[in-house]
Amino acid sequence: GMPLPVHGDGSNVRSYLYCEDVAEAFEVILHKGGVGHVYNIGTHKERKVLDVAKDICRLFSSNPDEVIKFVDNRPFNDQRYFLDHQKLKNLGWSERTSWEEGLRKTMDWYVSNPDWWGDVSGALVPHPRMLMIPGDTSARINGNGYSDSPAHQTNSSQMVVQESSKISAPPPKKPTLKFLIYGRTGWIGGLLGKLCEKEGIPYEYGRGRLEDRSQLLADIRTVRPTHVFNAAGATGRPNVDWCETHKTETIRTNVVGTLTLADVCKEHGILLINYATGCIFEYDKAHPIGSGIGFKEEDKANFTGSFYSKTKAMVEELLRDYDNVCTLRIRMPISSDLSNPRNFITKISRYNKVVNIPNSMTILDELLPISIEMAKRNLKGIWNFTNPGVVSHNEILEMYREYIDPNFKWINFTVEEQAKVIVAPRSNNELDATKLKEEFPEMLPIKESLIKYVFEPNRKTPKF
The missing domain is CATH 3.40.50.720 (NAD(P)-binding Rossmann-like Domain)
Structure with a gap:
């Protein structure tokens, strides 16, 4: 498979929350929250980006030492994000899904629903972004996230995005019992x-x-x-x-x-x-x-x-x-x-x-x-x-x-x-x-x- 790029040394810390816990938080706020109030939705459980990458490798039975590739850190990459969500907890909300369970369910969903998310190859490069390259309609972004052709200085500018390769998606699965x-x-x-x-x-x-x-x-x-x-x-x-x-x-x-x-x-x-x-x-x-x-x-x-x-x-x-x-x-x-x-x-x-x-x-x-x-x-x-x-x-x-x-x-x-x-x-x-x-x-x-x-x-x- 493709390498798994990690920005910098992967020491950046983030707090990850399963999407359905977030949706439930919205519901709790809708029914119990105060009008005009601000509520942080988060978790006290933090993880290094590198640890997340290793967990993903294990889910796919891949060797992290062989798959993970360290690339240049992206500009202004914050070392830590953290939100205090005690105010939300006071409304009765709590995180229900463990990190391991949430990551597994996320992986299972993406594997089982290729028709929903389609072609995401443009997001698999180390630094996916939309470039503003002046006056060059032929420029393309290569696998390293950079332009293959020089930019021509003109008065006009052209948006260039990565041209994704075709991904052969498996046919949709028939609904199974659950x-x-x-x-x-x-x-x-x-x-x-x-x-x-x-x-x-x-x-x-x-x-x-x-x-x-x-x-x-x-x-x-x-x-x-x-x-x-x-x-x-x-x-x-x-x-x-x-x-x-x-x-x-x-x-x-x-x-x-x-x-x-x-x-x-x-x-x-x-x-x-x-x-x-x-x-x-x-x-x-x-x-x-x-x-x-x-x-x-x-x-x-x-x-x-x-x-x-x-x-x-x-x-x-x-x-x-x-x-x-x-x-x-x-x-x-x-x-x-x-x-x-x-x-x-x-x-x-x-x-x-x-x-x-x-x-x-x-x-x-x-x-x-x-x-x-x-x-x-x-x-x-x-x-x-x-x-x-x-x-x-x-x-x-x-x-x-x-x-x-x-x-x-x-x-x-x-x-x-x-x-x-x-x-x-x-x-x-x-x-x-x-x-x-x-x-x-x-x-x-x-x-x-x-x-x-x-x-x-x-x-x-x-x-x-």
Whole structure:
């Protein structure tokens, strides 16, 4: 490649700031700054120009000692620029992007978007500038930044700029997938990251809080995703009873946060895959227990027993008016990781007593990959995101005893007895998975999926 010219000895010091942090600073000033005030936008982190050149060489796997070429210092080259930006920090702004990350993203953008920046060969000489050469229309600037032909003294002057050589730019790349995932510390969010790595899909976890629009906008600008996945939410620890005593926090995340994220995605034309819940229904006269009649996607919530379910039902209804959202109703999620405390099987296997009611459930090992495929297909609207059919607590525990622990025992109790030891009632229902099954006909019924994805991989008992 070409040499990398450095003016003087490269000891000049500058403070570099990633462009999107600068844009965010403008936004903070716009909304929080005082009229007529002056704000410095900068950083306290300074770097020598020579160190910057070496970092660039490393990014391109080049040897700095071979690539860097020291040239004459440019006239009036200041030794140091520095701005005190404390006044801006007092408005709540802070630098979010590290030097290493910002430099890498800048390089990636230039490599991936040649059609945007075009021919920049004129800026690659040591002293790029526009010359005023009197009366010489044939003068050209050579690779060292100086004129090849003498200037003729006449009364007229001619502007001469470097004549750039043609750069063979690669053809534009087709848009590729890039996922932005919220819920990094959560169960489903963590599994999504692992699935993306397995499928070779670039992804990043969101850093902003869902209820803070400015932080979400910063995430969108930084990551530039093709799709956003929301696996964040307030479910409560150790269970949804927590939401009964933390209602403001539950509303802030489950309602305000989700709606804000959906609106930001709408503003940027991005599809949002929202992992919601099917725990907003309960068996009723039109959908009696054991009838095989499940609630459909167009049905409105009828369960208001827990505050958690109330917030989820509320936000689902509001999201119906967003045509960029794919809402996935998950129920009693199960995975092959039987050590995870959020796993429904793990929960009931540790209870002293359990109720025995058939329910729709979601086998994450099978359905989470389907949710990624739904994003690829740009599917929208509400989907009952459960395996077809229902399974009861006792049926699951019988499988647990057959495959995992032949000595396992449990005790049943009634819903009325359960109500005496929990704060909020629980949802029990069957969801109609016909819509999802028609889109993905290979999807297994709940009991078959349990055996294939959960119990067989974890089998500890001998096969007969």
